[in-house]
Amino acid sequence: MSLIFTDDQKSLAQTVKRFVADRTPLPKVREVIAGDQAYDQKIWAQLAGDLGLAGLTVPEEYGGAGATHADLSAALRELGAGLVPSPLVACLLAAGTLLALDDEPVKRELLPQLAEGGIVGTLAVSEPGNRQWIPASPATSALHAGSGITLSGVKEAVLNGAEADVLLVQAAGPDGAGVYLVRGSAEGLTVTRNEALDPTRSVATVTFDGTPAVLVAGDAAAALDRAADLANLAIASEQAGAMLACLTMTTEYAKIRYTFGQPIGAYQGVKHKLADMYTTWALCDAALREATRAADEEPEKLGAAAAAARALVSPGYVTAAKNTMLLHGGIGFTWEHDAHFFYKNAIAGNVLAGDADYQLDRLAGKLGV
Amino acid sequence: MTSIDEFRTRARRWLEQHAKPFDESADYDMEGSSVPLEESKRFQKALWEAGFAGITWPKEYGGQGRGAEELIAFSEEAADFELPTGPFVIGLGMPGPTILELGTEEQKRRYLPPMLRGEEIWCQLFSEPGAGSDVASLQTTATRTENGWVINGQKVWTSGAQYSDFGAIIARTDPTLPKHKGITMFVVDMHHPGVTVRPLVVATGQAPFNEVFFDNVEVPADAVIGEVDKGWDAAVVMLRNERVAIGAGGRARSNPLSYDSLLELARARGAHTDTAVRRRLALLYARESALTTYGRVLHEETTAGLQIGARGSAAKLAGAELSLWAADLAQDILGGDVVLGGADVERVAAAIVGAPGGATAGGTNEIQRNIIGERVLGLAKDPGVDRNTPFNQLKLSR
Numbered sequence: 001m002s003l004i005f006t007d008d009q010k011s012l013a014q015t016v017k018r019f020v021a022d023r024t025p026l027p028k029v030r031e032v033i034a035g036d037q038a039y040d041q042k043i044w045a046q047l048a049g050d051l052g053l054a055g056l057t058v059p060e061e062y063g064g065a066g067a068t069h070a071d072l073s074a075a076l077r078e079l080g081a082g083l084v085p086s087p088l089v090a091c092l093l094a095a096g097t098l099l100a101l102d103d104e105p106v107k108r109e110l111l112p113q114l115a116e117g118g119i120v121g122t123l124a125v126s127e128p129g130n131r132q133w134i135p136a137s138p139a140t141s142a143l144h145a146g147s148g149i150t151l152s153g154v155k156e157a158v159l160n161g162a163e164a165d166v167l168l169v170q171a172a173g174p175d176g177a178g179v180y181l182v183r184g185s186a187e188g189l190t191v192t193r194n195e196a197l198d199p200t201r202s203v204a205t206v207t208f209d210g211t212p213a214v215l216v217a218g219d220a221a222a223a224l225d226r227a228a229d230l231a232n233l234a235i236a237s238e239q240a241g242a243m244l245a246c247l248t249m250t251t252e253y254a255k256i257r258y259t260f261g262q263p264i265g266a267y268q269g270v271k272h273k274l275a276d277m278y279t280t281w282a283l284c285d286a287a288l289r290e291a292t293r294a295a296d297e298e299p300e301k302l303g304a305a306a307a308a309a310r311a312l313v314s315p316g317y318v319t320a321a322k323n324t325m326l327l328h329g330g331i332g333f334t335w336e337h338d339a340h341f342f343y344k345n346a347i348a349g350n351v352l353a354g355d356a357d358y359q360l361d362r363l364a365g366k367l368g369v
Numbered sequence: 370m371t372s373i374d375e376f377r378t379r380a381r382r383w384l385e386q387h388a389k390p391f392d393e394s395a396d397y398d399m400e401g402s403s404v405p406l407e408e409s410k411r412f413q414k415a416l417w418e419a420g421f422a423g424i425t426w427p428k429e430y431g432g433q434g435r436g437a438e439e440l441i442a443f444s445e446e447a448a449d450f451e452l453p454t455g456p457f458v459i460g461l462g463m464p465g466p467t468i469l470e471l472g473t474e475e476q477k478r479r480y481l482p483p484m485l486r487g488e489e490i491w492c493q494l495f496s497e498p499g500a501g502s503d504v505a506s507l508q509t510t511a512t513r514t515e516n517g518w519v520i521n522g523q524k525v526w527t528s529g530a531q532y533s534d535f536g537a538i539i540a541r542t543d544p545t546l547p548k549h550k551g552i553t554m555f556v557v558d559m560h561h562p563g564v565t566v567r568p569l570v571v572a573t574g575q576a577p578f579n580e581v582f583f584d585n586v587e588v589p590a591d592a593v594i595g596e597v598d599k600g601w602d603a604a605v606v607m608l609r610n611e612r613v614a615i616g617a618g619g620r621a622r623s624n625p626l627s628y629d630s631l632l633e634l635a636r637a638r639g640a641h642t643d644t645a646v647r648r649r650l651a652l653l654y655a656r657e658s659a660l661t662t663y664g665r666v667l668h669e670e671t672t673a674g675l676q677i678g679a680r681g682s683a684a685k686l687a688g689a690e691l692s693l694w695a696a697d698l699a700q701d702i703l704g705g706d707v708v709l710g711g712a713d714v715e716r717v718a719a720a721i722v723g724a725p726g727g728a729t730a731g732g733t734n735e736i737q738r739n740i741i742g743e744r745v746l747g748l749a750k751d752p753g754v755d756r757n758t759p760f761n762q763l764k765l766s767r
C-alpha cells in the first residue's frame with residue numbers, strides 16, 4: 001500500500017506537463033476556444049496516440065496499456081492544470097462503461113479504437129428536469145420493435161456529444177433501464193453543442209427521435225455505477241491539478257505584487273487565504289490519492305472513496321479559483337488574465353457528472369447511512 | 370502474509386488480550402482517562418515488553434526499529450481499544466522525538482528507555498501567561514551558576530505536570546540578545562522542591578492542564594537539550610512533532626465528534642434520515658478520511674526520506690477546523706436536547722465546548738496559517754518589528 005507517487009507516475013506526470021507547456025500552453029488554449037472546434041485535433045491525436053492516455057487503463061487484451069488508475073490520475077492532473085480541451089474524459093467514461101458490461105463483440109469492436117483515440121466515445125445519461133446525474137428511471141425510452149431498437153428522448157450535458165462517434169445512452173427498455181449504443185451518424189439524432197459557461201469543455205444536448213440503437217448486453221445499473229466512480233476519479237484528478245495551478249499562480253503573484261511597501265503575501269489577509277487554499281488542496285490531494293489507491297487495490301472501497309474525493313475537490317476548486325481572481329485584484333478580473341478560465345472551469349466542473357449534493361447523497365448511500 | 374500483516378495480527382491479538390474494547394457509554398473526559406496512574410504505567414510497560422512502544426524508535430534507545438507502516442498498522446488496530454496510555458502521549462510525542470534528534474548520547478540513553486517503559490513521565494513547558502502565540506517572548510529565566518543553571522518563572526497550559534517526573538522547558542538565558550536568540554532548552558526535574566504545580570480549570574469545567582511555578586530551581590549543566598542560546602531551534606523541532614501528533618488523530622470512536630460517533634448519535638435520534646444531516650454526515654466522513662490519509666501521506670513521505678517541513682501545520686489546522694465544524698453538526702443533531710443534559714448528551718456537549726480548545730492548543734489556527742504561508746508557500750514574513758531588538762528592550766505582556 002502506498003500513497004506516494006511511484007517513479008513511473010512522476011515520470012508520466014513530467015512528460016504530460018512538458019507536453020502541455022510545449023504544445024498546448026494557455027495562450028494556445030485561448031486560440032482553440034476562440035475558434036469553432038471543441039478541441040485541437042492534432043493535440044488530441046498526440047494525447048491519445050503518442051502519450052497513450054486514452055487507452056492507459058484499458059486492459060491489454062482490448063488494445064490498452066493496462067496501467068493503474070493512479071497512473072491515469074497523475075496524467076489527468078497535468079491536463080487539468082493546463083485546462084487542455086480534449087474529449088479524453090468522455091472517452092474514458094465510454095471505455096469504462098463498456099468494460100463494466102458483458103458485450104464481448106461490442107467491446108472487441110470499440111475498445112481498441114477508443115484506446116488508440118481512433119474514435120471519440122461518450123456517455124449520455126443526464127436528462128432535462130432531473131437533478132440526478134444518472135436518473136433512477138430514465139425518461140428516454142428504447143422501443144424494441146421487430147429486429148430493431150429505436151430511442152426517443154433527450155439527454156443533456158453530454159460531454160463531447162457533438163464530437164462523439166459513438167454514444168452510450170441510458171434508456172428505459174422492456175426489461176428496465178439499459179445501456180444502448182448509438183452511432184454519431186445515426187438517423188434521427190440531433191446534437192446541439194451548448195454555448196457553455198466553460199469554453200474549455202464541450203457539452204451538448206442530444207435528442208433521439210426514433211434513433212436506431214443497439215442494446216449493450218450486461219448489468220446496466222452496475223456499469224453506470226462504475227462509470228460514476230470513474231467520472232469522479234477523472235474529474236477530481238483534473239480539478240486537483242487545476243487547483244494546484246491556481247494556488248501556485250496566486251502564491252507567485254503574492255510574492256511579486258507590492259502594496260504599501262511590502263509584497264501582498266506579507267499581509268495576513270492574503271497570507272491566511274493562501275494558507276487555507278493550501279490546506280484545502282492538501283486534503284483534496286490526499287482524498288484523491290486514497291480514491292485511486294482504492295480503485296487499484298480495494299475496488300469495493302472505490303465508490304465511497306471516489307465520491308468523498310469529488311465532494312471535497314470540486315467545491316475546493318471553486319473556492320481556489322474564486323480566491324485566485326480575488327487575490328489578483330483588478331488584473332484577475334480582466335479577460336487578459338487566465339484566472340476567469342479557471343473560475344469558469346471550476347463552476348462547470350462542480351456540477352459535471354453530479355453536483356455536490358449528488359456526490360454527498362451518493363457517498364451516504366455507499367456508506368450505508 | 371507480509372511482515373506488516375503479521376505485525377498487525379500480533380498487535381490485534383495482544384490488544385484483545387490486554388486492552389479494554391472501546392466503551393461508547395463511558396464519560397468523555399478531556400483529561401484523557403480516569404485510570405489510576407499505576408495501572409497506566411503497568412500497561413505501558415507491558416506494551417513495551419510486547420514490542421508495541423517506540424515502534425519507529427531505534428533499538429539502542431529501547432525502540433523497536435520498525436517503519437511507519439507498522440506504526441500505522443498498530444494505531445489502526447488500537448483505535449478499537451481504550452488504551453490507558455494518556456500520561457505518556459506528551460513525552461513520546463514531543464520531548465522524546467526532540468531528544469532523539471538533538472539530545473546527547475548520554476541524554477538518549479538516560480531518558481528514552483524509561484520513557485518508553487512507562488517508568489518516567491514527561492511534560493512540555495513552553496507557554497507562559499505573557500507568551501502564547503508568541504512563545505519566543507517568554508520571560509522565564511535560567512541564570513548560570515557555578516554548576517549549571519537556576520530557573521525562575523511561570524509556565525502555563527502544561528498537560529500532565531501533576532504527575533510528571535521530568536519536563537522539557539525553554540527559558541531565557543540571554544536577555545540582551547533578540548528574543549529568538551537568547552533561549553535555551555533544559556531537562557528539568559519536576560520533583561525539585563522549587564517546582565509548584567497548580568491545576569488550571571478550563572471551559573469544560575475540567576482541569577486537563579496546569580500552571581507550573583519555578584522558584585530557584587537548579588538544573589545541572591548537562592541538562593541543556595541542544596545548545597545554549599539555541600533553544601528556539603529545539604523548540605521548533607518539538608512544535609513540529611506536536612503538530613503532526615495533534616493533526617493526525619484518526620477516526621477514533623473515542624472522539625465524540627468523529628463520523629462514527631455522530632452517525633451513531635444521529636441514528637439514535639432518527640436525525641440521520643434528514644437530507645441535510647445525512648449530507649453533512651457524508652461530508653464529515655469525507656473530511657475526516659482525507660485528514661487521516663493526509664497524515665499517512667506525511668508519514669510515508671517521512672519514511673521515504675522526504676522532508677515534510679512545516680506541512681504538519683496544515684494537518685493541525687485542518688484537524689482543528691474539522692472539530693469546530695463537527696461541533697456545529699453535533700449541535701444540530703442534538704437540537705433542543707443540547708441544553709438538557711442526559712447520559713449521551715453530556716459526553717457530546719463536553720466535546721462541543723472543548724472544540725475551541727483544539728483550535729488554540731499547540732498554536733492557534735491563525736499561527737498555523739502564518740506558518741503555512743511563510744514556511745510552506747514561502748510568502749514574505751510578517752515584518753516582525755521585534756525580530757532584531759534585544760529582548761530586554763521589547764514591550765511585553767506581563
